[in-house]
Amino acid sequence: MGPRTKLVLYRTLQALPALVGVVIVSFILTRMLPGDPAAYFAGPAATEASIAEIRATMGLDRSLPVQFLHYVQDLVVGDLGNSLSTGQPVVEELTRRLPASLELTLTALLLSCAIALPLGIAAAVHQGSWIDHACRGLVTAGVSLPTFFTGIVLVYVFYYLLGWAPSPLGRLDFVYLSPPEVTGFYVIDALLDGDVETARGALSQLVLPATALALFTLAPLARMARAAMLQALSSDYVRTARAAGLGEGQVVLGYAFQNAMLPVVTTLGMVFSFMLGANVLVEKVFSWPGIGSYAVEALVVSDYAAVQGFVLAMAILFVLLNLAIDIIYTLVDPRTREG
Numbered sequence: 001m002g003p004r005t006k007l008v009l010y011r012t013l014q015a016l017p018a019l020v021g022v023v024i025v026s027f028i029l030t031r032m033l034p035g036d037p038a039a040y041f042a043g044p045a046a047t048e049a050s051i052a053e054i055r056a057t058m059g060l061d062r063s064l065p066v067q068f069l070h071y072v073q074d075l076v077v078g079d080l081g082n083s084l085s086t087g088q089p090v091v092e093e094l095t096r097r098l099p100a101s102l103e104l105t106l107t108a109l110l111l112s113c114a115i116a117l118p119l120g121i122a123a124a125v126h127q128g129s130w131i132d133h134a135c136r137g138l139v140t141a142g143v144s145l146p147t148f149f150t151g152i153v154l155v156y157v158f159y160y161l162l163g164w165a166p167s168p169l170g171r172l173d174f175v176y177l178s179p180p181e182v183t184g185f186y187v188i189d190a191l192l193d194g195d196v197e198t199a200r201g202a203l204s205q206l207v208l209p210a211t212a213l214a215l216f217t218l219a220p221l222a223r224m225a226r227a228a229m230l231q232a233l234s235s236d237y238v239r240t241a242r243a244a245g246l247g248e249g250q251v252v253l254g255y256a257f258q259n260a261m262l263p264v265v266t267t268l269g270m271v272f273s274f275m276l277g278a279n280v281l282v283e284k285v286f287s288w289p290g291i292g293s294y295a296v297e298a299l300v301v302s303d304y305a306a307v308q309g310f311v312l313a314m315a316i317l318f319v320l321l322n323l324a325i326d327i328i329y330t331l332v333d334p335r336t337r338e339g
Helices: 003-031 037-042 048-058 064-076 090-125 130-144 147-161 186-192 196-233 236-243 248-285 291-300 304-332
Strands: none
Touching: 003 064, 003 304, 090 130, 090 196, 090 248, 090 291, 090 304, 130 196, 147 196, 147 248, 186 196, 196 248, 236 248, 248 291, 248 304, 291 304
């Protein structure tokens, strides 16, 4: 068994206690939500007897250890329960909404990387120039502005004032039909179906929310890329490469950038994890039908099953993401490849 395989197995085993902890904590926290879901769904005119009957139907009249035992038994067979607000299985709701959240998050991440990495590299190469000052200003703005405020400003400017963007009401305007589902990503599915017009419409709906989310992640990526490149450019091997007569482009991209990518890859994984939480606010601002808006609606009505399913899904995504980052790190870092 090679060193990379051992590292992946070790990281996988490390993730199991984290998942167990998430299951326990999410169960306890959802039971601490204010309000009585049985009284909410019984209605304001309900009697105590009807509320008690609904509470028994929901299993809330049992002790917490008994409720937790039944919850774990359902998890083992892949049953997350039924949503109290929609009446649908939580697994089906999350499966249906997850592609919308992933499409938004991945698009924002690609947009953020396309801007932050070149900007951070250019700021490090031209330290003290106007590019460096622009990078610092962008980083400061990205850290200071919350995502919901950025989203509202983008809607006000580009939709209300300028009229350039479509109405912020979901993944697709009402004049288009949803493409046949293949990947769950509307833009890709429409292109696979050969419907360029629908793909263009889905992409136009995606621009503003992805931009709002990308601005949130520009700051840490650009800052880390700049710091890592500055450290790499001041290293001995870069000075040796320059003394050997290599071109500046080859030195920057062939030597400094490859070594600076190590901390950037780690930051990229952390940023993606933050985006999974930040997209909750973006989805509400743009009426995006993802799992973030689903979780907010479930919290409002104390929908235990839906909230627990959302937290568990986010935890699994977070663990899988960190595992993927570890694997990428082993491929990038020559010290890990050598064992």
